[in-house]
Amino acid sequence: MDREQEELQFLGLFGIFKESYKIIVSWRKIFAQITLTLILPLTFIFLAHIEISHSLFKDIKHTEFEKEITRPGTKRYNNLSDTLSSEWITFWLFKVAYFTVLLILSLLSTAAVVYTIASIYTGRELTFKKVMSVVPKVWKRLMVTFLCMFAAFFVYNFFAASIIVICFVILPNSVVSAIILYVVLIVYLMGFVYMTVIWQLASVVSVLESSYGIKAMTKSMDLIKGNRVVAVAIFFLLNLSLGLIQFLFSLMVVHGSSYQAWKRVGFGVLCFVLLLALFLFGLVIQTILYLVCKSYHHENIDKGDLSNHLESYLGEYEPLNGKEVQLEQYDV
Template identity: 25%
Template sequence: MATIPPLDFCGVLVESKKIVNAHSRHFLALSVLFLLPLTFSLIFFSTVRHAIAEPGRNSAQTLLRYSPEHRLFLKTTGLSMIYALTILTLSICAAGTITYSVYHGFFGRPVKFASAIKSLSNSFLRLFVTFICSQIIVLAISFAVGVIVFLVIKGIDSLGFQISPSSPYIFAAYAIGLVALGSGLFYLQVNWALASVVVVVESSWGLEPLRRSTYLVKGMRGIAASLLLFFGLVLGITVWTNWGFAVAPGGLRDWIFVALTVISSALIMMCVLHSVAANTVLYMYCKALHGELAGEIAEEFAREYVSLPFDEEKIPHIVHVAQP
C-alpha cells in the first residue's frame, strides 16, 4: 500500500522527486534543451566579462583586444543585456515546460515532450508579463525604501548632528534600510512562490498570479520559505564557487575549473529542475489545503485509464489535508 508523503518540506521534495523519476527521460530532454544552456550561461558569464574587462591577462583572450578602451563600457553593458535576456528566456521556457509536465504527471496523465514544448505558446508571454509586473513592484519598493532612508538622513542632519560618509548614523540608516528591504523582498518572494505555476496551470497573467499565489501559500509559507532558501543556497554557492575559480590565478586552475564546471553544471541543472517541480507539487498541496483539489481529483477518476505494467509509478495522486 502506497503511503502519502507528509505535507512538509521533505514531503514536497519526495513527491516531486517521485514524479521526476517516473518520467526521467522526458525531464532529461527538457533539462538538456533549456537548463543546460542556462547552466553554462550562469557559469561562464563571469569568465567572459572578466576577459573583456582585462583582455591582456590571458593569451586566450587576445580576440577581444581589437576594441579601444573607451568602448569597454559599451561592450560590458551589451554583454550584460544579452546575458540577462538569455537567462530570462531560458528560465521562462524551463519553468513553463517543467511546470506543465509535473502538473500532468501529478495526475498520472501522459507526459509528452511535444506537448510540453507546445504549451509555451500559451504560457511564455504570460510568464514574461507576470515577471515584468513583479519586477516593477520590486523596483517600486526598493525606490520607496531608498527615499525613506534619504529622508531619515536629511532628518538627522536637520537636527544638528554631524553627517559624514563615515558617520555611524549614516551606517545605521543604511543597515536598517537594507535589512528592511531584504526582509520585505524575501517575504514577497515567499508569497509569489507559486506565481509561475498559477500562470501555467490557470492561464492567468499580470498581477492576478501574484495575488492568487499569495492566497494559496497561506498556511504553507514555512515550506515555501524553506524551499526558497534551500535551492537558493545550493544554487548560489555553486555559481559563486565557479566564478571564484574562473578568475583565480594558479597553474592548476584550468583543469580544476573544467572538472568543477562539469560537476557544477549537473548540480545546477538538477537544482533548478527539482526547484520548479517542488513548487508545482507545493501548488497542488496548497490547493488541497484550501479545498480546491477535490474537484480535479474527482474529474481524474471519472476518466478511463489503461494501466500498463511499466506505469506503476505514473498514477494519479490523492492529497488529503486535515486541518487541526
C-alpha cells in the same frame, strides 16, 4: 504522483523535496528531454556569463589603470578614453543580452516543467513533442506575470532607496541614521525574499489557472498564507546551494589560473552538472509547493477541469468564460 491531494497539505520541507525527487526519477525520460533542450543551455549561459563578465571587467580595470598613469591631453590618453568607453558599452550590451536570453530560457523552462507535472497529476498522455508545442503559448502568460513582478520590484526598490537617502540627508553621519539604515536593510531583505517567493508561486499559478499577471500575484499571496516558513526555507536552501556553486565555479575556474588545466575543467564540469540538477529540482519544487498550498487551503484541484485547462493550450478545448478552472472548495 501517488499521493491524494488531501495528503499533500501534510508535506513539510523535506516531504516536498522527497516528492520532487520521486517525480523526477519516475518520469526521468521526459525530464531528461526538457533538461537537454531548455535547462542545459540555461545552465551553460549562466556559467559562461560569470567567466565572460570577469574577462570583460578585467580588461576595463586594466584600461582604467593605464589611463590613470598616462598624462591627460596626449594621444595615448585620448585613445585609452575611447577604448574605455567602448569596453564599458560592450560590457553593458553583453549584460543586457545575457539577462534577455536568461529570462527567455527561464520562462520556457518553467512553462515546460509546470505543464509536465500538471499532466502527470491529471494522468494525461504526455510526450515531449506535446510539451514543446505548449511551451510558447504558456510562455506569454509567464511573461505578463514577470513584467508585473518586475514593476512591483522596481517600485519596492525605489521606495527603499528613497528612505535610505532621506535618512542620510536629514541625519548625516549619526548613530541614529546608522541604526535606521540597518533596520531598513533588514526589513528590505525580508520583503525581497517574500516578493521573490510570491513571484515563483505566481509563475505556477499563471500556467495552471486562468489567472496571470496581477491576478496571479494576488492568488499567490493568498496561497502562501500558512506556508510562509516552508516557502522561505525552500528559497534559502535553493539559493544557498546556488551561491555555493557560483562560489566554487568562481574560485576554481574563473580565478583558478594557478590550478592545472584538468582541475579547472573538472571543477567546471562538476559545477555545470550540479547547477543543471539544481535548476530542474528548483522548478519541480515550486510546482509541488503550489499543490501543497492548494491542499492546505482545501482548494480542490479537479483533475477533469485541470485537464481541460491544459488541453486549451493545444486548442483542443475552450474553457467556459468566467469559470475559474480547477478551483473548487471542499470541506474537511
